[in-house]
Every structure is written in structure tokens, then in C-alpha cells.
Amino acid sequence: MPRCMPCVCMPCVCRGAFSEVVLAEEKRTQRLVAIKCIPKKALEGKENSIENEIAVLHKIKHANIVSLEDIFESKSHLYLVMQLVSGGELFDRIVEKGFYTEKDASKLIQQILDAVKYLHDMGIVHRDLKPENLLYYSLDEDSKIMISDFGLSKIEGSGSVMSTACGTPGYVAPEVLAQKPYSKAVDCWSIGVISYILLCGYPPFYDENDAKLFEQILKAEYEFDSPYWDDISDSAKDFIVHLMEKDPKIRYTCEQALQHPWIAGDTALDKNIHESVSAQIKKNFAKSKWKQAFNATAVVRHMRRLQLGTSQEGPSQPTLTSPCHGHLLLPEGEEEETNGCKIPGTRESQAQQIT
Template sequence: MPLGKNGKKKIEDINMVYNIKEKLGAGAFSEVVLAQEKDSERLVALKCIPKKALRGKEAVVENEIAVLKKIAHKNIVALEDIYESPSHLYLAMELVTGGELFDRIIERGYYTEKDASQLVRQILDALQYLHNMGIVHRDLKVPWPQNELKLGDFGLSKIEDGGMMATACGTPGYVAPELLEQKPYGKAVDVWALGVISYILLCGYPPFYDENDSELFNQIIKAEYEFDSPYWDDISESAKDFIRHLLEREPEKRLTCEQALQHPWISGDTALERDIHGSVSEQIQKNFARSQWKRAFNATSFLRHITKMGQSAEADPEESTVETVQEEKDKW
């Protein structure tokens, strides 16, 4: 099979390689389908990108491919193959099963702070791996569960080239203050997002939320959040300390991944084993209904906020920022 740029396998028709089973999701300029490879019968998640829709956004996809080809980690969704037909580009991704993490927590029936700590540890392991390779994820969200958690959504990731970044991108509910303020940023934005994830895993609702988008962004910029009673009454001080060090407003004061892995809530025995399932699952169901999630973390309003600030993003062909961010939101 002939190879093109970036190791893409040239084909006339993707149906020569895969049996397409069903649609799994769609984005602004792509869709993801369940596909079975004809030779091996292996199932993959096949990201199908029409070349017509890709015009002007080629650098975004090339960046995603470049990042995915560099990484191999048990807690990161793997890129398995790349195909190119006359009309489409196809990314064959490892198929992640098990549903959304929130659903898995609700179904468990028993869930402790120690369980949350172990989940965060898996994310940290993957994040440290990325950062050691000079990769900033930039759109870290609650990951997909399987036997082990899997990070995905690398469409906004960036390989550091020795400097700070400035492009406005990400998911607003998880985005760091410095990014909202359009300041140069680096790996610390991923650590902030992990702080948001850790907070949610311990109480079932996000640290920053408001029906008004401007107020939501103001909360994030000021790093204004609370450990509300009664939801945090049974959570250890060690867990709260861990989150405080991740949701630190000043990026230079945030823990690095290596430091976070050494925190006693992760590496020690300070995470409590008291069952918090009832409270957490109730709040997850209340606060993360699909419609509320989209309302809380609206990509369009995020970019409107950035525009109002009157500051331009970096001149970088990687971004068609509105379309890229919206695609990630549409997946939800």
C-alpha cells in the first residue's frame, strides 16, 4: 500500500479496508464511526475527515497526527493507522469502551476518596509522560474509562518548540486563568484542568459554574471556588490541599506533574476510604446532564469573551480556533 505524507496509506475507498458498523459521534468537520478491519477483524474508532471540509484547516489535523504519532502510553488513546483517499483523510484510533467516567461512577454503588485518588494518578501518569515529551494537551477533560483511564481529544494539543504559547483554545469549564486572560502559557494549563477534574471527582460538580458566561469566566480568572458544606465535609484536608495546589491562580505556583505525583494524597495514604458514592453520584446526575454540560461550557461564548478582550491570538497556522474548539464541544 503506497504511503503519502506523514505515513498516510493511500487508498481508493476506505471500504476496501474496513467494514463500517455505526456512527459514534460527529464534530464540526469530521465524524467518528465504529469500523472493523477486514483482515484482522479488529475494531477501531475511525475519524473520517472530508478533504473539502478540511480546506484551510490542514495544519490542525497535521498537528494532531504529529502529536499522536509521537506518543505511546497505556493511559492515552493510540493512533493505529492513517489512510488517505481522494476525498477523505481517516484516522484509525484505538477503540475505547466503557462509557463515560461519570456513568461508571454512578453505576459502581461504592466510591471513595481513595478511588478518586487512583483515577487522578492515572491521569497524572499520562500527563507527566506528555509533558516530558514537550507536549501540552490544552484540552484536558474527564477521560474515558476502560480497564484503565484513557486520555483522548488531541486536536488542540501542541508540541512545545522552546517558547510559550498564546492561542486561545480549550474547554471553558477547564481552562486556566492565564489562557482566558490571553497571557503566554505552558504546561501549567494542563495541571489546572487536572485540578478541575479532581474537584469534580470528589464532589460531583464543577468548581466554577454560572448560568452567565461572563460570571463563569470571572470566577475562573479570580480562581474563586469553595469547598462547600455539606458536600466537602467528609473529604480529607489532604485532598483539599492537593486541589488548592492545582487550582493555583498563578501558573508558576502550581504543582508540576512530578510534584503532584509526590503529593501524599496521590503517593501516600491520606486519601480516605469512606464511601462518598451517594453524594457524588447525586451531584453528577444533577449537574452533568448533557444539556447543562453544554450550557456551562459553551465554546462560542468562550471565544466571544476572548474577542471582547481585544487581544489577538498568536499568528499560527495551527488554529482555526472557533471551528477547532467547537468540534471538540460537538463531540459531547
């Protein structure tokens, strides 16, 4: 029998391609939660995808990860009751700050590393770590950061090999773009990219031509450009280099990264870098760009079109780019089928949507 929700639901605050999110109050405790309402008709043919997301969420309980509180269903809908995260998005908070330092970035990355290490210890790979999926728990000045959106996460099985191209190109590891089998090391690469952005306000890989963007990532070609990195410590740069290592076998694990002096020691500088970082964030991650829901499960298809294939060399064909260069967009509602895995063309984290 379907279970009834003991909640009072408020007007819909966000609507996606396949679901909508409502703010709700639990009657007994008057606690606010976010409820992701998914029509069962929209799940036809995608049962494995939602079952995987639920299986992952059921396994995890961590202070820096948005949790699944409960599941209910009616004849027509599936309802995922999620922890409400109301502190806003990472970039918003940094831009609004008047004072921001390497130490602030280090503390943020430490929380992310701790949460991702927990996931990896549980045999879970997130596969889509990016600033848009990092949300503040509350509006408090010292609020913790939360990881959200486990729609592309994967539970590692015994002997299983991950090879499905997914994630967001600007944050995805070279081995994913090269269509090679990959592991939890892909999350560590993404954390390196996030760390880079937190210290300068712009992405390490950028080109208006997608083919050239992919080539940069495949070769792990990035720079610590002057003047933006002149006031950043060598320790911070060393930390990033170890995470954004092309070879996943020698790339830092979360455990190794947590022991780096920039995280565990006192090498992160106290100098205010807010003016430079916030200016670059506003320039490179405008609301119209990073508020969009996008997925990069079309990477393989797009790379074939660009004649890159699995090679790191080859002709770079001109191509029309998305409004946010480097992010491959699928039309709303369209699906990309990669290695037999269907993934919706648009997906947003529930917590991100309602903030």
C-alpha cells in the same frame, strides 16, 4: 498513491460537523477499531490543525492515552484509524457505581497525572483536559482510564510561546483567560478542577453570568462548601489547592502532584461518598449538557464583549448564557480565528462519540 484500508466498515455511529466516525473490523486480526472519516473538502483552510493533531498522536504511545493506529486516504477522504475505547464515560461510571470513595478518585487522578506527565515530558500540552475527554478502556470493573481528543493539543517548540485562548472555560487556567502567555501548567490546573469535581460532583467555578464566572476563575476564587466537603480529607483539599494555584510558577507540576500523599501515600479515605457525588453529578452535569460538543476558542471575543479584556477588574455586563453555563458555544460549523489559528467550533473525541 492512496492506501486502501484493510478493514470492513460498519454503519456510521456518529456524525460531527466535519467528520464521521465508523466502527470497523481489521480483516487480518478481526480487531475492532474506530475510524474517523474526514472529507478533504472540510479540511480546506484547516490543514494546519489536522496536521498538528496527527503530529501529536504520532508521537505518543501511553497506556492511558487513546492511540492513533494508522492513517489512510482516498481521493476524497482522510481516515484516522484510532484505538477503540468502549468502556464509557467517566461520569456514567461513577453514577452507576454503588460504592465510590476518595481512593477511587485518587487512583483515577494518578492515571491522568501519569499520562499528562508523559505528554509534558514529550513537550506536548493537551490544553483541553476535562471529564468528557476521559474514557474507560473497557467495561471491566477495574478498567483503566484513557485520555482522548488531542484536537487542541500543542507541541512546544524551542522558544515558542503559547497564547491562543482555547479549552473549555470551566476547566481553563486563569492565565489563559487573562490572555497571557502560558505553559504546560495549564494542564495541571485542569487536573485540579477535575479532581475537585470527582470529590463533590459539582464544578468549583459556576455563575449564570459568564462575566462573573470568568472573574471567579481569574481570581482563583473557589470554596470547599459544607456539607459536600465535610467528609473529604484535608489531604485531598491540600492536593487540589496546590493544583488550582493561581500563579502557574508555583502551581504543582504533574511530577510534584504524583508525589503528594493523597496520590502516593495512604491519605485518601475509604468512606463511601457515592450518594452525595452521584447526586450532584446528575444535577450539575446532565446528559443534555455534558454530551454536547463545545469549544472555548471564542473566549477572547466573548471577554471583549463583556469588557473584561486582560483586566481582572471591571464591569460585569449581563449576557445570555449557553445551556451549560460557563461553556461558550459556537454554532455548528462556525470557526473562531484566534491569533491566526482556525479551530472548528465543534469537536468531539472519536472515542467519546462511539461509546
